[in-house]
Amino acid sequence: GPDAGPVGATVVDEVRRATAAHGGSLTVLAPGEVLPDAASVRSHDLVLLVASRAAARDSAAARQAPERAPQPPHPNDALVAVATDGALVAADGALGLSPDMFVRAHADGTTVVVGGAATGLLYGLHDVVRLGEDAFGDDAPPVRDLPVAPVRMLDHWDNIDVHPVMGQVERGYAGGSIFYADGRVREDLSRVADYARLLGSIGINAVAINNVNVHRTEARLLTDGLADVARVADLFRPHGVRTYLSVSFASPVVLGGLPTSDPADPDVQAWWAAAADRVYATIPDFGGFVVKADSEGQPGPFAYGRDHADGANLLARALRPHGGTVFWRAFVYNHEQDWRDRRTDRARAAYDHFAPLDGRFDENVVLQVKYGPIDFQTREPISPVLAAMPRTRLAVELQVTQEYTGHQKHVCYLGPLWSQVLTFPLAEDATRDVAALVSGLPGRRGTPSGDLPAGGVTAVSNVGDDEFWTGHPLAQANLYAYGRLAWDPEADPIGLLDEWIGLTFPGADPRVRETLHTLMDGSWLTYEAYTAPLGVGFMVDPGRMHYGPNVDGYEYSKWGTYHFADRDGIGVDRTVATGTGYAGQYPSPWRETYEDLATCPDELLLFFHHVPYTHVLHSGTTVIQHIYDTRADAVDVVESWVPAWGALRGLVDDRLHARVAERLTEQVRSATEWRDQLRSYFFRKSGVPDASGRPIY
Numbered sequence: 001g002p003d004a005g006p007v008g009a010t011v012v013d014e015v016r017r018a019t020a021a022h023g024g025s026l027t028v029l030a031p032g033e034v035l036p037d038a039a040s041v042r043s044h045d046l047v048l049l050v051a052s053r054a055a056a057r058d059s060a061a062a063r064q065a066p067e068r069a070p071q072p073p074h075p076n077d078a079l080v081a082v083a084t085d086g087a088l089v090a091a092d093g094a095l096g097l098s099p100d101m102f103v104r105a106h107a108d109g110t111t112v113v114v115g116g117a118a119t120g121l122l123y124g125l126h127d128v129v130r131l132g133e134d135a136f137g138d139d140a141p142p143v144r145d146l147p148v149a150p151v152r153m154l155d156h157w158d159n160i161d162v163h164p165v166m167g168q169v170e171r172g173y174a175g176g177s178i179f180y181a182d183g184r185v186r187e188d189l190s191r192v193a194d195y196a197r198l199l200g201s202i203g204i205n206a207v208a209i210n211n212v213n214v215h216r217t218e219a220r221l222l223t224d225g226l227a228d229v230a231r232v233a234d235l236f237r238p239h240g241v242r243t244y245l246s247v248s249f250a251s252p253v254v255l256g257g258l259p260t261s262d263p264a265d266p267d268v269q270a271w272w273a274a275a276a277d278r279v280y281a282t283i284p285d286f287g288g289f290v291v292k293a294d295s296e297g298q299p300g301p302f303a304y305g306r307d308h309a310d311g312a313n314l315l316a317r318a319l320r321p322h323g324g325t326v327f328w329r330a331f332v333y334n335h336e337q338d339w340r341d342r343r344t345d346r347a348r349a350a351y352d353h354f355a356p357l358d359g360r361f362d363e364n365v366v367l368q369v370k371y372g373p374i375d376f377q378t379r380e381p382i383s384p385v386l387a388a389m390p391r392t393r394l395a396v397e398l399q400v401t402q403e404y405t406g407h408q409k410h411v412c413y414l415g416p417l418w419s420q421v422l423t424f425p426l427a428e429d430a431t432r433d434v435a436a437l438v439s440g441l442p443g444r445r446g447t448p449s450g451d452l453p454a455g456g457v458t459a460v461s462n463v464g465d466d467e468f469w470t471g472h473p474l475a476q477a478n479l480y481a482y483g484r485l486a487w488d489p490e491a492d493p494i495g496l497l498d499e500w501i502g503l504t505f506p507g508a509d510p511r512v513r514e515t516l517h518t519l520m521d522g523s524w525l526t527y528e529a530y531t532a533p534l535g536v537g538f539m540v541d542p543g544r545m546h547y548g549p550n551v552d553g554y555e556y557s558k559w560g561t562y563h564f565a566d567r568d569g570i571g572v573d574r575t576v577a578t579g580t581g582y583a584g585q586y587p588s589p590w591r592e593t594y595e596d597l598a599t600c601p602d603e604l605l606l607f608f609h610h611v612p613y614t615h616v617l618h619s620g621t622t623v624i625q626h627i628y629d630t631r632a633d634a635v636d637v638v639e640s641w642v643p644a645w646g647a648l649r650g651l652v653d654d655r656l657h658a659r660v661a662e663r664l665t666e667q668v669r670s671a672t673e674w675r676d677q678l679r680s681y682f683f684r685k686s687g688v689p690d691a692s693g694r695p696i697y
């Protein structure tokens with residue numbers, strides 16, 4: 001309708017594009033107009049869009065292959081899309097739609113999609129595209145769908161300047177930034193426009209466009225760079241995506257020339273208020289700020305004897321009049337700690353800092369919590385902070401960029417990891433999983449109750465200016481699965497992978513789908529099996545920026561990530577009884593489960609316990625034999641992927657085939673290095689031979 005705004009215009013564009021590709025027709029009805037042969041549709045004061053069935057079925061394919069021959073529209077098969085203001089009245093009563101929600105129903109050859117607002121309609125339309133023919137089957141059941149998380153965000157760790165060691169994108173493995181080039185926001189932002197459309201199609205509705213480690217050049221985006229940020233926001237807006245900036249807590253000093261950034265100082269408060277006013281004068285729907293404070297060298301409130309509620313609320317009060325939100329990160333720990341003092345266990349830090357602050361954060365603060373207590377490892381227990389702050393809006397933070405999972409050189413499909421995180425029943429009463437805790441829903445799904453605080457799901461993006469967007473073409477599946485799981489954490493991650501395969505390789509030979517499942521379904525577990533064992537974490541090479549093995553790489557440094565391997569055993573004692581006490585930060589039953597060797601799951605054993613190499617796992621094998629076997633078996637698996645992928649030559653795009661083949665060669669090399677280093681290291685430490693008789697180098 002007239003109020004549908006830029007997202008409404010996108011919906012019209014999307015449908016027009018699809019219909020045009022198939023010779024179909026598009027009718028846009030003004031409020032009050034009635035579609036002659038769709039008398040059954042009640043229009044209210046709405047926009048109705050009509051497209052052909054074939055158009056919707058094939059529009060995903062059309063994006064890939066616009067030259068495909070147009071197909072005639074199927075008679076009497078229409079797609080009717082309706083954007084409402086949430087107050088649509090159906091024959092059986094009010095639908096009560098929230099803005100991002102949509103309803104889809106099929107009757108008499110017509111599929112009807114009703115969105116709670118233009119964004120809901122956009123999501124409903126993309127859903128029809130994903131479903132293709134299935135959305136039009138006579139047996140298609142009516143669907144009412146809504147995202148579980150109100151905010152579904154991607155954080156870009158992009159810098160304007162190119163860092164001599166990190167490159168332009170911190171922990172980015174897909175080339176330079178799509179936003180910045182030559183020391184400023186790019187002149188040509190067409191890549192960002194495509195990215196915005198991609199994100200809208202998977203339900204992402206928030207993007208922070210600069211690194212959480214805010215260097216001086218990027219800090220200026222908040223002031224001198226605003227006009228450029230507005231250009232980016234203009235491209236995201238039509239796809240329902242709001243733009244955020246990472247800001248430095250020291251901005252009043254660095255940008256404003258004030259002598260302090262103390263939250264209690266009235267000049268500091270006034271500086272932030274004025275900064276926010278300027279932002280909203282330029283970008284009226286600006287999302288807000290993302291803040292990394294007092295962490296790994298970033299400035300923060302501790303310097304002034306203030307706590308993190310003081311710090312977050314300072315920024316929140318500046319944003320408040322404009323409807324903005326602060327995403328304040330809980331990734332706060334002392335990276336120069338003394339590892340001999342067990343009370344400084346890095347795993348404890350976020351809880352120790354933040355749990356006591358529950359209830360002190362303003363309404364427009366969301367606390368952004370990494371899914372595990374350490375740092376995006378391949379396997380970690382779920383952060384206990386997520387269960388400890390019922391009066392705080394929480395967001396869980398995932399890492400789509402493969403910093404610790406193979407730098408987008410290794411196939412590592414992370415959907416199964418995120419699915420486990422989001423559906424983990426963390427709360428004491430076991431009725432609330434992580435998705436429920438961050439979305440404010442009393443159970444897993446339902447209608448937001450309004451009285452429980454809601455945050456969302458966030459993740460570090462894996463996209464760069466690489467030809468395939470993500471370096472490894474198969475890493476695109478991670479971006480896709482992230483968006484879809486943030487929408488619906490209960491979705492089957494392998495089903496989502498299957499969806500991605502279908503949309504990415506439309507009409508491909510069935511062997512493509514089969515082979516991709518062979519390579520990708522279990523690839524996270526395969527990666528885990530040749531890298532750090534049983535939840536102990538790290539063992540990555542600091543010199544190669546967390547790529548490849550270096551068992552003792554961090555063992556004697558102050559970063560707080562240790563495995564404590566000696567001649568007798570390995571693992572970190574984090575029990576209450578004899579260790580760092582970290583296990584005590586969990587609600588029951590997890591506290592007891594992790595505390596007790598008898599109930600601690602194998603995959604997290606070395607995160608919670610220091611055990612002898614001869615300790616027998618629940619799986620029946622000893623710790624040392626598990627290390628030997630799984631590393632060797634995993635390399636066999638990766639080796640088998642090379643010929644499997646090779647057989648697809650000619651069945652997928654040649655360049656894509658070559659890129660994946662090249663990356664697989666590197667994965668085999670790297671996995672072999674992991675296998676050999678770990679098997680040798682633990683043989684020499686323990687002196688226990690490999691019972692399988694396989695050689696140790």
Ligand code: BDP
Nearest residue numbers: 170171212213292331375376
């Ligand atoms: C670590 C990364 C570092 C990030 C940090 C963070 O190594 O580059 O700055 O996370 O989340 O994993 O702030």
